[in-house]
Amino acid sequence: MTPDLAAVFATAPPVLITLVACVSLLGLRAWAAVTGLELSHRVFLLLDGAIAVLFVLFLGLVTLRFATGG
Amino acid sequence: MADVATAPVRRPRTDRYVARAATATPVLAAAAVALWILSIRQADFASMGVLGLVSVLHVSYFAGLALVAVGFGLELLRPHVRTSMMLVLTVVLIAYLYGTASAIEPTAALTSSWVHAGYVQYILTHGHSLDNFAAEFSWPGGFSLGALLVAVAGQHDAIGMLRWFPPIFELLCLAPLIAIARASGVSKRVAWLAIAIFYSSNWIYQDYYSPQALAYVLYLATLAGVLCIWRPVALEHAAPAGLSIRARLASTRRSVRLRRLLGYDATTHWPDAQVLGVLGVLALVGLAVAIGHQLTPYALVAALGACLLTRRLGRPELPLAVFLFTVGWLSLGASNYWSGHLGDILGSVGHLGSLVNSNVSSRVTGSSSHQLVVEARILLTAAVLGLAGIGALRRAADSRTLELVAAAPFFLLFFQNYGGEGLLRVVLFSLPFTSLLAASAIIPARSGAIRPLVPSFGVGRHGRSVLAVACAALLVVLSFTTTVVRGGNDAYETFSLGELSAVNFAYAHALGGQQIAMIAAYLPIDQRRVNDVRLFVVASNGTTPSLSEMVAILRKVKPAYIVLSHSQEMWGEIVAGYPKGWQDVVERQLLRHGYRVAAQYENAVVLERVGPAR
Numbered sequence: 085m086t087p088d089l090a091a092v093f094a095t096a097p098p099v100l101i102t103l104v105a106c107v108s109l110l111g112l113r114a115w116a117a118v119t120g121l122e123l124s125h126r127v128f129l130l131l132d133g134a135i136a137v138l139f140v141l142f143l144g145l146v147t148l149r150f151a152t153g154g
Numbered sequence: 155m156a157d158v159a160t161a162p163v164r165r166p167r168t169d170r171y172v173a174r175a176a177t178a179t180p181v182l183a184a185a186a187v188a189l190w191i192l193s194i195r196q197a198d199f200a201s202m203g204v205l206g207l208v209s210v211l212h213v214s215y216f217a218g219l220a221l222v223a224v225g226f227g228l229e230l231l232r233p234h235v236r237t238s239m240m241l242v243l244t245v246v247l248i249a250y251l252y253g254t255a256s257a258i259e260p261t262a263a264l265t266s267s268w269v270h271a272g273y274v275q276y277i278l279t280h281g282h283s284l285d286n287f288a289a290e291f292s293w294p295g296g297f298s299l300g301a302l303l304v305a306v307a308g309q310h311d312a313i314g315m316l317r318w319f320p321p322i323f324e325l326l327c328l329a330p331l332i333a334i335a336r337a338s339g340v341s342k343r344v345a346w347l348a349i350a351i352f353y354s355s356n357w358i359y360q361d362y363y364s365p366q367a368l369a370y371v372l373y374l375a376t377l378a379g380v381l382c383i384w385r386p387v388a389l390e391h392a393a394p395a396g397l398s399i400r401a402r403l404a405s406t407r408r409s410v411r412l413r414r415l416l417g418y419d420a421t422t423h424w425p426d427a428q429v430l431g432v433l434g435v436l437a438l439v440g441l442a443v444a445i446g447h448q449l450t451p452y453a454l455v456a457a458l459g460a461c462l463l464t465r466r467l468g469r470p471e472l473p474l475a476v477f478l479f480t481v482g483w484l485s486l487g488a489s490n491y492w493s494g495h496l497g498d499i500l501g502s503v504g505h506l507g508s509l510v511n512s513n514v515s516s517r518v519t520g521s522s523s524h525q526l527v528v529e530a531r532i533l534l535t536a537a538v539l540g541l542a543g544i545g546a547l548r549r550a551a552d553s554r555t556l557e558l559v560a561a562a563p564f565f566l567l568f569f570q571n572y573g574g575e576g577l578l579r580v581v582l583f584s585l586p587f588t589s590l591l592a593a594s595a596i597i598p599a600r601s602g603a604i605r606p607l608v609p610s611f612g613v614g615r616h617g618r619s620v621l622a623v624a625c626a627a628l629l630v631v632l633s634f635t636t637t638v639v640r641g642g643n644d645a646y647e648t649f650s651l652g653e654l655s656a657v658n659f660a661y662a663h664a665l666g667g668q669q670i671a672m673i674a675a676y677l678p679i680d681q682r683r684v685n686d687v688r689l690f691v692v693a694s695n696g697t698t699p700s701l702s703e704m705v706a707i708l709r710k711v712k713p714a715y716i717v718l719s720h721s722q723e724m725w726g727e728i729v730a731g732y733p734k735g736w737q738d739v740v741e742r743q744l745l746r747h748g749y750r751v752a753a754q755y756e757n758a759v760v761l762e763r764v765g766p767a768r
Contacts, residue, residue, distance in 0.1 A: 096486050103482040110471040110478075111437075117417075117469070118430045135474075142478065146485045153493050 094152040099145045106138040175228040182225040183242050189218030190250055197258045202648070204523040204728050207255055207641025219250050219633050226350050227626030230343055231618055240346040244328065247353050251633060252361065253321035255641055255648070262316030263648040265675050267363040271312040272680040274300035278311070284685055285490050292488035295446030296365025312363065313681060320361040324353065326371050331586055333378035338590055339552055340599060347625055348586075348593035354632035355538045355589070357531055357640040358582045366579075369450035372443045374586065377457055377559070379436050380472070383429060384420040386465035386553040389603050399607065410463065420468035433469060440476035444483045448491075449566065449576075451480035453583040456562035464555040520729040527642030534635050535581055538592055545594035548610070550602035556594075560587035596624055646676045646725035652756035653719045654678050659753045659760050660715040661687060671713035673704060673740065674730075676721040698730040705743040712763060716744065720757035 085093075092098075113131050116123055123131075193215035203209035225243045229235060255263060262268065273291060276284055278301040283294040291297070304312050331352060335345035361367050389409060413419060422429055444451045458473035467473070484492070519525070546557045563583035567576050581588075598606065657678050660670045664687045671690040672679070679689055690713050692704050699707065708716060718737050726732035744761055745751070752762035 099482065099485050103478055107475050107478055110475050111434075114433055114469050114471040115430060118433070119426050139474070139478075143481075146481055149485050149489075150492065150496055153489065153496075 094149040102142040109135045179225045182221045186218040186221040189214045194257045206644035208638045223626045223629035227622040231622040252324045259648045264362045268678040269680040272684045273297045274312040276684040277301040292491035296368045316363045319363040323361040330374035330378040337381040344593045348590040352589040357636045369447035384468045387419045417468040419465040441479045444479035453563045460558035460562040464553045466555045524728045531639045541595045542588040542591035545591035547607045548598035549594040552602045560584045646721045650757045653758040655755045656758035669713035671716045674725045716761040
């Protein structure tokens with residue numbers, strides 16, 4: 085990754101977007117589980133996969149932000 | 155039948171004890187209140203010595219506190235513990251341990267509480283927090299709420315809230331503490347004993363006007379909500395009694411599977427809509443904690459994780475969401491805090507040796523009286539933790555939630571020593587749960603799928619009386635020690651009205667951008683004109699310069715005003731090891747080198763720079 089690209093990813097919007105997306109999916113997952121919404125195993129796997137990817141992406145962006153600004 | 159009806163009925167001896175206890179407890183509580191009022195009236199703040207608060211307390215204080223402990227013991231003797239009576243005794247205990255200083259001292263103690271009032275004032279005036287000023291301002295949630303409350307109350311500043319904040323805050327904690335204790339799976343008797351132990355041993359002075367106090371209430375409320383909603387699903391393969399610890403650990407490892415981390419090992423009988431609603435509220439509370447304080451959200455994540463691992467949390471999304479909020483705020487909202495010096499912040503990660511030194515060893519310094527107080531604090535903390543360890547061994551339970559939630563905050567120490575205060579904070583986060591375990595050491599539960607690690611033993615036919623005496627004795631020891639160690643720094647952390655007037659004089663006369671200086675930061679400073687008037691502290695960051703160095707530094711800095719006071723004098727004698735009357739020497743030197751007395755108050759003097767000042 086070039087320093088310019090790293091600086092772009094280390095700005096606030098990418099971190100905020102992944103944060104909001106991840107929390108929204110977590111909320112959706114909790115709502116589906118608590119209300120007993122009938123989702124197929126495949127959909128649950130997709131949901132969990134998306135949360136995991138966003139979570140890792142969020143941690144990566146935060147680390148990048150610390151590395152460039154700290 | 156007639157013979158039976160007319161025969162004299164002799165009640166068992168225990169019943170007679172109970173009947174007497176029922177009438178005695180309210181009388182003891184009333185007597186304790188009367189003695190507390192008497193002790194307040196007898197106390198003379200001006201005569202406070204090097205041992206702090208305890209040096210001005212009348213013997214009636216200790217007599218009343220002992221009556222409260224005896225009241226607890228008598229109430230615990232009853233077959234059915236009365237909630238109302240326990241509530242009354244707890245409130246009286248709070249008044250004793252947390253209200254006495256507020257009642258005796260003429261104005262709020264602790265510099266930090268005044269500084270926080272200043273931050274609230276800044277937000278109230280400017281409508282926003284201040285960048286690159288202080289670390290606390292990067293987590294402005296608590297200050298913003300404070301500003302809102304001040305505005306709603308129609309006040310001009312938060313100073314009116316400072317003095318009585320500790321007892322009010324402790325009363326606020328009582329509701330979540332009762333909920334945690336009752337939902338933790340222990341009996342009502344153990345729950346109330348644990349609450350009494352919590353208040354009797356909480357010497358950690360974090361209940362002053364501060365964002366961490368607010369965050370602590372929210373931390374307790376979140377854990378109370380979680381423990382009230384979810385119950386553990388019964389273990390499929392509970393380890394039988396008599397197994398070795400290694401075999402039990404192996405059994406525990408086998409039972410911790412992915413389904414537990416997904417929340418399937420916890421269940422609830424609450425309606426779906428209610429669970430969803432409370433979950434949403436708890437997530438919002440987590441967000442409030444994340445923007446309100448640096449350390450508490452990490453403790454909350456650790457505690458929620460412990461609940462999940464021990465089958466007391468059914469939704470793994472909650473700790474994940476709180477973690478995201480916490481790291482998200484650190485990255486986005488608190489960038490002023492870490493930007494440019496992340497290395498310094500993360501420098502202590504994994505350095506456990508320096509952590510023990512900064513949190514424990516380096517604090518045992520100063521005069522013999524100060525060392526006595528610090529050592530008593532360490533002993534008190536070790537005693538409660540030791541008792542909790544015994545409780546963990548003795549009790550049967552359905553889950554090991556209390557043990558794991560009590561231990562979880564200690565993981566934070568691996569990452570941050572928090573300016574040498576990490577251990578204090580971690581012990582405070584753990585205290586509600588260590589108190590429950592400590593109470594279980596005296597009255598252990600006998601039923602539960604998880605069997606005790608040590609065999610139980612009886613205390614004879616007078617068992618209940620012995621336990622009541624043991625509880626009362628424990629509470630007497632803990633509460634007496636807490637009285638001594640909690641107020642152990644009061645000789646230099648409390649302020650007279652004269653000292654407050656001196657600080658107010660300096661603020662009233664200093665021009666914008668000028669400096670007000672002091673030797674040590676033991677004054678009611680920063681409560682106004684934040685970022686307008688600058689402050690200069692000679693002995694900052696734990697340094698203790700010699701008297702000649704102090705004068706040289708002040709002559710070089712040339713502050714417009716210097717405030718010398720009794721509290722700083724006491725700090726010098728007790729902590730820094732300066733000779734008695736050291737401040738007079740400094741004052742005389744300064745009067746010879748460009749300063750004059752601008753104002754003189756009881757216990758304080760304001761020196762003004764003659765000529766150009768900064």
